[in-house]
Amino acid sequence: LNRRLADFGTTIFAEMSALAVATGSINLGQGFPDQDGPEEVREAAVRALRDGRGNQYPPGPGVPELRTAIALHQARRYGLSCDPDTEVLVTAGATEAIAATLLALLEPGDEVVALEPYYDSYAACIAMAGASRVPVTLRPDPGQARFRLDLDELRDAVTDRTRLLLINTPHNPTGTVLTREELTAIAELAVERDLLVVTDEVYEHLVFDEAEHIPLATLPGMRERTVTIGSAGKTFSFTGWKVGWVTGARELVSAVRTVKQFLTYVSAGPFQYAIAEALRLPDSYFDGFRADLRRKRDLLGDGLRAAGFVVYQPQGTYFITTDITPFGEKDAYAFCRALPERCGVVAIPNSVFYDDPDAGRSQVRFAFCKRDDVLDEAAGRLRRLA
Ligand code: PMP
Numbered sequence: 001l002n003r004r005l006a007d008f009g010t011t012i013f014a015e016m017s018a019l020a021v022a023t024g025s026i027n028l029g030q031g032f033p034d035q036d037g038p039e040e041v042r043e044a045a046v047r048a049l050r051d052g053r054g055n056q057y058p059p060g061p062g063v064p065e066l067r068t069a070i071a072l073h074q075a076r077r078y079g080l081s082c083d084p085d086t087e088v089l090v091t092a093g094a095t096e097a098i099a100a101t102l103l104a105l106l107e108p109g110d111e112v113v114a115l116e117p118y119y120d121s122y123a124a125c126i127a128m129a130g131a132s133r134v135p136v137t138l139r140p141d142p143g144q145a146r147f148r149l150d151l152d153e154l155r156d157a158v159t160d161r162t163r164l165l166l167i168n169t170p171h172n173p174t175g176t177v178l179t180r181e182e183l184t185a186i187a188e189l190a191v192e193r194d195l196l197v198v199t200d201e202v203y204e205h206l207v208f209d210e211a212e213h214i215p216l217a218t219l220p221g222m223r224e225r226t227v228t229i230g231s232a233g234k235t236f237s238f239t240g241w242k243v244g245w246v247t248g249a250r251e252l253v254s255a256v257r258t259v260k261q262f263l264t265y266v267s268a269g270p271f272q273y274a275i276a277e278a279l280r281l282p283d284s285y286f287d288g289f290r291a292d293l294r295r296k297r298d299l300l301g302d303g304l305r306a307a308g309f310v311v312y313q314p315q316g317t318y319f320i321t322t323d324i325t326p327f328g329e330k331d332a333y334a335f336c337r338a339l340p341e342r343c344g345v346v347a348i349p350n351s352v353f354y355d356d357p358d359a360g361r362s363q364v365r366f367a368f369c370k371r372d373d374v375l376d377e378a379a380g381r382l383r384r385l386a
């Protein structure tokens with residue numbers, strides 16, 4: 001492994017999922033639902049396969065049906081217009097979108113200001129590009145109602161070497177949804193310092209209660225400097241299909257497209273047709289999915305509180321971040337490695353998503369995108385920790 005990547009071994013998600021399989025534990029670690037997405041979307045994939053749509057190399061930027069559906073989705077939901085031919089690019093999941101975008105936009109030596117704790121691929125892709133990351137840490141507010149962004153810290157993180165801001169809302173792993181005030185500050189800073197913004201919005205439809213997902217690209221001055229990343233995996237419960245996308249201004253998307261050509265060339269065909277249909281599902285699908293997840297959040301949240309965890313209530317995503325200090329524990333990684341043995345549950349230590357290993361040392365993340373009986377069983381098992 002080259003020096004740029006020497007610090008990156010196996011991702012925590014693979015490590016913890018392997019531990020779940022090896023120990024027969026309930027896997028509340030890696031974020032994937034245990035029930036597949038809508039039947040009609042699966043049928044659409046089967047139809048595409050049978051009809052021979054997408055069985056040979058599809059067009060590089062993605063099949064026109066899907067690019068049009070993505071553009072319509074952005075217009076209908078957010079009033080954002082993008083040209084499906086030049087401002088939309090289909091990728092192999094958001095993971096490829098992140099990699100291709102960072103490789104396209106960064107020069108060696110550039111700095112990237114990124115929210116911390118950060119989704120693990122950000123750090124690896126910044127390193128692949130030869131750039132360096134400058135974290136801005138989200139911290140629980142004093143009432144512990146939500147993790148929030150310190151706007152002064154954000155300003156202070158920008159230097160003359162900063163090339164772009166890497167944002168993620170709704171945020172994995174904290175479940176925070178950035179507010180209009182926070183997003184406005186990000187946008188103003190980007191304009192003032194002439195920065196690009198890459199915003200990972202894969203959890204855009206997974207927001208609860210009063211929280212509202214506001215795409216950064218909708219704020220003044222952002223449309224021309226923002227690359228927005230989306231994914232069908234989370235919204236439609238097909239994480240294995242690996243259909244993601246990038247939208248943004250033509251020059252930016254064109255740069256990302258250049259890189260994508262040499263990473264995967266094109267994304268798998270038949271699933272693209274199926275996701276084009278999924279994006280046209282009526283609002284009732286999105287509302288129902290959200291309501292179901294909100295209920296699951298509360299089910300697992302109550303279980304975690306009853307078991308003794310400090311629970312940071314998420315406004316979005318399908319993750320709950322907790323603190324293990326009440327158990328007299330301080331090391332999330334050691335805690336997560338021992339958890340299967342102690343009670344047959346797997347979780348993710350947030351500590352691996354921080355540059356400063358002390359920052360998130362006692363935070364553990366649990367996924368609630370699981371059947372109710374699985375969440376009940378997990379909560380019962382976790383009560384044994386007391
Ligand atoms: N970004 C974030 C914040 C994620 O949590 C994930 C995991 N799904 C991804 C990107 C990757 O998405 P995909 O599975 O579409 O590659």
Ligand code: GLN
Nearest residue numbers: 013014029030031032172
């Ligand atoms: N995004 C998912 C999570 O945070 C996992 C994706 C992966 O395994 N890379 O759990």
